[in-house]
Amino acid sequence: MKVLEAPFVQGFMRMADDGWQQGWHERNGGNLSYRIKHEEIESVREDLKASGEWEPIGTVVPALAEEYFLVTGSGKYFRNVQRDPEDSICIIELDSAGERYRILWGLANGGRPTSELPSHLMNLEVKKKQNEEYRVVYHCHATNIIALTFVLPLQDEVFTRELWEMATECPVVFPDGVGVVEWMVPGGRRIAEATSRLMERYDVAIWAHHGMFCAGKDFDLTFGLAHTVEKAAEILVKMLSMRPDKRQTISPDNFRDLAADFHVTLPERFLYEKR
Ligand code: 2HA
Numbered sequence: 001m002k003v004l005e006a007p008f009v010q011g012f013m014r015m016a017d018d019g020w021q022q023g024w025h026e027r028n029g030g031n032l033s034y035r036i037k038h039e040e041i042e043s044v045r046e047d048l049k050a051s052g053e054w055e056p057i058g059t060v061v062p063a064l065a066e067e068y069f070l071v072t073g074s075g076k077y078f079r080n081v082q083r084d085p086e087d088s089i090c091i092i093e094l095d096s097a098g099e100r101y102r103i104l105w106g107l108a109n110g111g112r113p114t115s116e117l118p119s120h121l122m123n124l125e126v127k128k129k130q131n132e133e134y135r136v137v138y139h140c141h142a143t144n145i146i147a148l149t150f151v152l153p154l155q156d157e158v159f160t161r162e163l164w165e166m167a168t169e170c171p172v173v174f175p176d177g178v179g180v181v182e183w184m185v186p187g188g189r190r191i192a193e194a195t196s197r198l199m200e201r202y203d204v205a206i207w208a209h210h211g212m213f214c215a216g217k218d219f220d221l222t223f224g225l226a227h228t229v230e231k232a233a234e235i236l237v238k239m240l241s242m243r244p245d246k247r248q249t250i251s252p253d254n255f256r257d258l259a260a261d262f263h264v265t266l267p268e269r270f271l272y273e274k275r
């Protein structure tokens, strides 16, 4: 099969376009990666060709050695993924040490995988060790989440609780909560390490004054997660714009009742009493 006919590639392109339509990918903002299944890479094998040299990833991910990934290209625009995928995205393979990659398809006019490749691969490695079914890592510049990083304390507990309170379904969609990374230079190993540490606990990591990272088992779940978090952030921004406090809200005991009925575990550290 041709790469562009494969369902996993179609799903990847649809997700990129969905993010663009949401307004989360100005210019070349954001990036997306997918850890390809064995049968999926075999289904497109005839269309793959090693075009360049092995290049360093910028970090080491031994648990992902010899795996294949579909990723957006550095400097490429989400706006163009659906229209010109061969120029915008690529399939890469990792070497046997998980230290280097090479391009097997895509980036037809040259280029490199996303500048956030270290973060994507380190997150995918953490998630794979937890649960083999995790395959998607998504980074977007969601507007309202970024806005909140200027007014809320950069603490996991506060972000999680405030987002949970904005929509009843939030604690059901992300019961583990969200983590927050203080401002750091993007693109390197340091921010990748900080993010992947948070991914040991959460499926969502917020980058202060920058955006968010989400991890999930498939495109629907991962996009849906980002969408739910950003929607809650939008409600919080609207609420804070109307008045600085809440007249009424969902209480810690309300959350405990919800957890019991929906069969989710909500860590007590998020259900603190507010002063
Ligand atoms: O430009 O979003 O974090 C791509 C990015 C870097």
Ligand code: ZN
Binding pocket: 029, 030, 139, 140, 141, 186, 210, 211
């Ligand atoms: Zn970014």
